[in-house]
Amino acid sequence: MNTEISEIESDTPETPPEETEIKEIKPENDQPRRGGSALSFFAFIFSLAALAGAGWMWWQDQASTGQEEQRMFAEIQRLESSDNELSLKLSQIRDELNSLAAGDVGAEFEAMQKRMEADRSKMDKVEQAINEQLALSRSLQAAADSMHGRLAAAEAAVTGMSTRELDAGGELDIAEVDYLLRLANERLKLFSDPAAADQALEVADMHLAALDNPMYLGVRQDIAAARRDLASVNIPDYMEITSRLESIQEEIASLPFHGAAPVTADFEQVAGDGWWEKVKGVFSGLVTVRRSTEEENKRISLQDKDFIRQRVWLQLEIAHLSLMRRDQQAFRNSLRRVQESLSTWFDADDNSYQTVQQGIDDLMAIEVKVDVPDITAPWSTLRLLRATQIRSEPAPAPAPQQQAPEE
Numbered sequence: 001m002n003t004e005i006s007e008i009e010s011d012t013p014e015t016p017p018e019e020t021e022i023k024e025i026k027p028e029n030d031q032p033r034r035g036g037s038a039l040s041f042f043a044f045i046f047s048l049a050a051l052a053g054a055g056w057m058w059w060q061d062q063a064s065t066g067q068e069e070q071r072m073f074a075e076i077q078r079l080e081s082s083d084n085e086l087s088l089k090l091s092q093i094r095d096e097l098n099s100l101a102a103g104d105v106g107a108e109f110e111a112m113q114k115r116m117e118a119d120r121s122k123m124d125k126v127e128q129a130i131n132e133q134l135a136l137s138r139s140l141q142a143a144a145d146s147m148h149g150r151l152a153a154a155e156a157a158v159t160g161m162s163t164r165e166l167d168a169g170g171e172l173d174i175a176e177v178d179y180l181l182r183l184a185n186e187r188l189k190l191f192s193d194p195a196a197a198d199q200a201l202e203v204a205d206m207h208l209a210a211l212d213n214p215m216y217l218g219v220r221q222d223i224a225a226a227r228r229d230l231a232s233v234n235i236p237d238y239m240e241i242t243s244r245l246e247s248i249q250e251e252i253a254s255l256p257f258h259g260a261a262p263v264t265a266d267f268e269q270v271a272g273d274g275w276w277e278k279v280k281g282v283f284s285g286l287v288t289v290r291r292s293t294e295e296e297n298k299r300i301s302l303q304d305k306d307f308i309r310q311r312v313w314l315q316l317e318i319a320h321l322s323l324m325r326r327d328q329q330a331f332r333n334s335l336r337r338v339q340e341s342l343s344t345w346f347d348a349d350d351n352s353y354q355t356v357q358q359g360i361d362d363l364m365a366i367e368v369k370v371d372v373p374d375i376t377a378p379w380s381t382l383r384l385l386r387a388t389q390i391r392s393e394p395a396p397a398p399a400p401q402q403q404a405p406e407e
Contacts, residue, residue: 156217180200
């Protein structure tokens with residue numbers, strides 16, 4: 001430092017000494033400079049932190065701005081796609097309106113009718129296919145039931161082959177069971193007598209239970225099912241219906257005609273001693289040949305009255321025959337004809353007439369034809385088991401041939 005001052009002084013010789021005094025400046029105190037540098041360092045740190053915070057906030061703003069822009073672009077694309085779809089639909093509607101305005105309504109209507117007819121034909125085909133499937137399922141169910149019965153019979157046959165063989169007494173018992181099962185079917189089919197049929201089935205089941213052979217378990221199950229079916233049958237009392245018809249026939253003889261007092265005709269002779277005598281008495285007075293004038297035709301003679309009574313009586317006989325044949329339609333038709341004849345010729349205010357009409361109404365409400373169940377299953381199963389038993393029996397051994405005696 002002193003050397004530099006001396007060099008300066010040497011370069012300027014003409015300068016006065018008062019002006020060239022240069023005092024050496026020495027730092028008086030270094031402590032304030034150190035304090036200022038620490039503050040500047042902390043200020044620099046805080047400025048860096050503020051700058052970093054400002055940069056992080058700017059980065060967050062840029063990220064949120066990018067997401068918002070993406071959402072906005074996606075919404076704009078969705079609106080554009082919906083706008084395009086709407087424009088397409090509007091163009092289609094405009095084309096349809098143009099076609100309708102051009103006069104193609106009839107063609108469109110015909111095309112629609114053709115489509116409807118095609119759909120209807122398809123539905124008919126589908127319905128027909130469904131009906132065929134139902135019929136096929138019913139036939140398969142029937143075949144499955146038949147197969148189940150055959151399997152039960154086969155199982156019973158296999159079980160019987162492992163049991164003891166039937167002796168002569170057991171064969172007689174099985175023959176009696178077979179007869180009882182056939183008798184039950186006959187009583188039900190021919191005479192419509194479910195009570196007698198149930199009794200025959202009960203006795204047959206008792207015989208099979210006494211045999212104690214598992215081979216006939218299927219037959220006993222069929223008998224139990226047949227008895228349950230018979231218990232659900234409600235057959236009317238035909239004898240009681242017959243007696244009611246006969247009582248109405250007896251009342252016909254005392255019914256008064258229109259405007260006449262009650263009379264007692266000799267009608268009981270027709271309804272006398274048995275069915276054949278009744279028919280003979282009725283047909284004996286059916287045909288009458290006589291001459292009549294117009295005045296006589298205006299009133300009913302005694303012969304006409306007898307003829308009308310006999311006609312009503314015959315109509316009741318037809319109802320009786322229809323009852324014996326279990327013909328529901330003929331039975332009601334005959335009773336309806338009886339009511340028409342009574343209302344046409346006889347006095348409706350009479351008490352006996354009202355009683356007869358009430359009895360006929362009660363008879364018309366009766367179901368004379370009842371569907372009886374099929375109880376042939378036990379008999380069929382028993383016959384199948386007997387046939388299987390006969391086939392499974394071993395053939396008798398041939399008798400040994402006798403050798404001729406040697407001479």
